[in-house]
Amino acid sequence: MAGWGWGWARAVRGLLLDVSGVLYDSGADGGAPIAGSAEAVRRIKASGLKLQLCTNETQATRADFVRKLRAMGFDVSVAEVTAPAPAACRLLQERGLRPHLLVHHDLVPEFAEIDKTNPNCVVLGDAAEHFTYANLNEAFRLLIGMEKPVLISLGKGRYYKETDGLKLDVGAYMKALEYACDIEAEVVGKPAKSFFESALAELGVPAEQAVMIGDDIVSDVGGAQQCGMRALQVRTGKYSRGSSGFMEVQFGNLNKHLGVPLPGPWAALVVFTVTTVGTGDGSTGRHSPQSAGVTQNILLPLGSAGEEDLASFKRE
Amino acid sequence: MAGWGWGWARAVRGLLLDVSGVLYDSGADGGAPIAGSAEAVRRIKASGLKLQLCTNETQATRADFVRKLRAMGFDVSVAEVTAPAPAACRLLQERGLRPHLLVHHDLVPEFAEIDKTNPNCVVLGDAAEHFTYANLNEAFRLLIGMEKPVLISLGKGRYYKETDGLKLDVGAYMKALEYACDIEAEVVGKPAKSFFESALAELGVPAEQAVMIGDDIVSDVGGAQQCGMRALQVRTGKYSRGSSGFMEVQFGNLNKHLGVPLPGPWAALVVFTVTTVGTGDGSTGRHSPQSAGVTQNILLPLGSAGEEDLASFKRE
Numbered sequence: 065m066a067g068w069g070w071g072w073a074r075a076v077r078g079l080l081l082d083v084s085g086v087l088y089d090s091g092a093d094g095g096a097p098i099a100g101s102a103e104a105v106r107r108i109k110a111s112g113l114k115l116q117l118c119t120n121e122t123q124a125t126r127a128d129f130v131r132k133l134r135a136m137g138f139d140v141s142v143a144e145v146t147a148p149a150p151a152a153c154r155l156l157q158e159r160g161l162r163p164h165l166l167v168h169h170d171l172v173p174e175f176a177e178i179d180k181t182n183p184n185c186v187v188l189g190d191a192a193e194h195f196t197y198a199n200l201n202e203a204f205r206l207l208i209g210m211e212k213p214v215l216i217s218l219g220k221g222r223y224y225k226e227t228d229g230l231k232l233d234v235g236a237y238m239k240a241l242e243y244a245c246d247i248e249a250e251v252v253g254k255p256a257k258s259f260f261e262s263a264l265a266e267l268g269v270p271a272e273q274a275v276m277i278g279d280d281i282v283s284d285v286g287g288a289q290q291c292g293m294r295a296l297q298v299r300t301g302k303y304s305r306g307s308s309g310f311m312e313v314q315f316g317n318l319n320k321h322l323g324v325p326l327p328g329p330w331a332a333l334v335v336f337t338v339t340t341v342g343t344g345d346g347s348t349g350r351h352s353p354q355s356a357g358v359t360q361n362i363l364l365p366l367g368s369a370g371e372e373d374l375a376s377f378k379r380e
Numbered sequence: 381m382a383g384w385g386w387g388w389a390r391a392v393r394g395l396l397l398d399v400s401g402v403l404y405d406s407g408a409d410g411g412a413p414i415a416g417s418a419e420a421v422r423r424i425k426a427s428g429l430k431l432q433l434c435t436n437e438t439q440a441t442r443a444d445f446v447r448k449l450r451a452m453g454f455d456v457s458v459a460e461v462t463a464p465a466p467a468a469c470r471l472l473q474e475r476g477l478r479p480h481l482l483v484h485h486d487l488v489p490e491f492a493e494i495d496k497t498n499p500n501c502v503v504l505g506d507a508a509e510h511f512t513y514a515n516l517n518e519a520f521r522l523l524i525g526m527e528k529p530v531l532i533s534l535g536k537g538r539y540y541k542e543t544d545g546l547k548l549d550v551g552a553y554m555k556a557l558e559y560a561c562d563i564e565a566e567v568v569g570k571p572a573k574s575f576f577e578s579a580l581a582e583l584g585v586p587a588e589q590a591v592m593i594g595d596d597i598v599s600d601v602g603g604a605q606q607c608g609m610r611a612l613q614v615r616t617g618k619y620s621r622g623s624s625g626f627m628e629v630q631f632g633n634l635n636k637h638l639g640v641p642l643p644g645p646w647a648a649l650v651v652f653t654v655t656t657v658g659t660g661d662g663s664t665g666r667h668s669p670q671s672a673g674v675t676q677n678i679l680l681p682l683g684s685a686g687e688e689d690l691a692s693f694k695r696e
Contacts, residue, residue: 191513192513193512193513193514194513195512195513195516196509196511196512196513197507197508197509197510197511197512197548198509200511200548200552201547201548204539204546204548204552205545205546208539208546222559222560222561222562223520223524223560229521230520230521230524231517232513232516232517232520232556232560233560235559235560236516236520236556236557236559236560237556239555239556239558239559240548240552240553240555240556241552242555243538243551243552243555244538244539244548244549244551244552245538246538
């Protein structure tokens with residue numbers, strides 16, 4: 065993988081954006097947008113970059129999901145959303161699998177066209193409150209009774225952040241069933257390579273010209289890298305636990321350097337997109353606000369941003 | 381470990397018995413004894429062998445558990461039961477830990493003496509229907525918020541058999557929390573070595589003179605072997621899935637050879653205990669009903685009973 069100098073940034077033509085923890089924090093109350101994120105989506109689109117939402121959201125159909133995002137002020141359409149359920153439907157049809165669904169009730173309509181009689185596999189989504197003991201045990205009994213148990217998991221996230229705190233994600237329940245049945249689940253959704261490939265196809269941009277932006281180091285960043293993309297980790301969503309104080313200070317410095325108001329935790333991404341569309345080439349040096357800003361959104365293990373860069377950044 | 385010749389059997393002075401799947405199958409209806417098991421307990425006691433129940437039962441206090449067993453006809457007392465909750469209480473007190481309990485409501489009285497304010501660990505038991513999403517998420521949030529999360533699991537079983545079918549056990553939920561928090565649980569109960577050592581101390585017999593009998597190859601057989609004991613796996617409980625037809629035929633043969641009525645799935649154990657108390661020395665040869673009967677309860681990977689033994693047995 066290329067280093068994190070900024071020459072490559074001029075070649076970027078499209079962005080894949082995670083949604084929960086990046087655009088908004090979900091919640092029983094419908095969730096709340098993250099400050100600055102609607103404006104960031106608007107700027108990305110205005111810049112001419114292509115944009116596709118790449119989400120493991122499985123608590124609603126894509127149509128309902130987009131309706132909710134639009135109500136929060138995000139200018140997005142169903143065609144701009146790549147989500148696990150449609151990908152799972154393709155896989156089920158290709159392999160002649162008839163699922164028992166352990167998913168959120170609001171997701172069930174996505175499987176309307178799928179034969180669900182006499183199940184020969186289990187599809188697991190983020191069922192949240194529907195993860196009762198009885199429901200999980202029903203899925204377990206079906207699996208343990210199959211000659212070759214097939215468990216398809218819509219993502220494998222550990223947890224996510226809602227407005228009222230952290231919530232267990234589908235991955236925890238996937239592990240429970242894997243252990244009980246001594247099997248390994250097939251993951252549809254991030255970080256599966258095939259899922260990112262679908263998202264790139266829908267974005268219409270090859271991997272080396274796309275960047276994935278998310279809050280999960282495994283599902284978003286790791287998955288995208290496996291697929292040949294660069295990836296940035298934002299410090300909102302699940303990342304923000306315990307680090308928000310530090311971030312506020314840094315964004316304050318950024319704002320001072322740039323002399324323009326930046327929308328909260330999206331500051332670094334906005335700097336990145338501005339750089340990408342040609343307003344600067346990084347010639348102000350590695351300690352410029354631009355490079356400092358982007359460094360802030362790169363987790364150190366990802367690329368060539370090393371100890372020296374971070375030390376310089378911290379001295380500012 | 382010594383092989384499975386029968387000279388060692390004369391030295392056996394005590395038995396550790398698993399309960400669920402060996403003495404009875406639990407269930408919402410209170411459960412049902414396994415045919416012949418009450419009679420087997422009676423014979424074991426009459427033979428002069430010491431006996432201790434070694435269970436991962438965590439759906440009731442020991443007092444309630446014993447009451448239920450006695451109502452089914454088992455001659456057992458509270459002192460004859462080694463269970464995880466009292467062992468966990470000792471551990472909590474030794475280490476100054478204050479638990480948040482995610483256990484069956486009926487088990488809570490076992491922790492009456494323990495300080496549960498301002499929790500600094502989570503204790504997980506077989507909560508069954510109390511494993512709601514909200515309850516598991518509450519435990520998750522407490523753990524992820526701890527500087528050094530401590531998760532104590534009362535056993536790590538995958539599943540067990542109730543009268544109406546298989547049920548997910550605490551191990552599945554332990555794995556869910558381990559994955560979500562990226563931690564490793566401490567297991568109190570089988571197969572932990574310290575738990576078997578407690579059971580042996582209560583039995584009053586050293587490991588090399590004791591035999592563990594259970595239906596779980598990991599928690600019962602593996603755990604006991606780690607502790608220097610011999611172990612037998614019965615084919616009732618969770619083992620019986622799909623193999624009961626085969627067993628009935630074999631027991632039929634045994635009965636014919638011995639010329640006495642044997643109590644169902646306990647036949648092999650009864651043969652074993654008869655051998656142990658000195659009514660025979662195995663001199664009738666390796667293909668005798670006695671050795672065949674015991675071989676039937678030994679899973680092949682455990683000891684020196686090899687392919688040849690099994691083949692001979694199958695030819696009978």
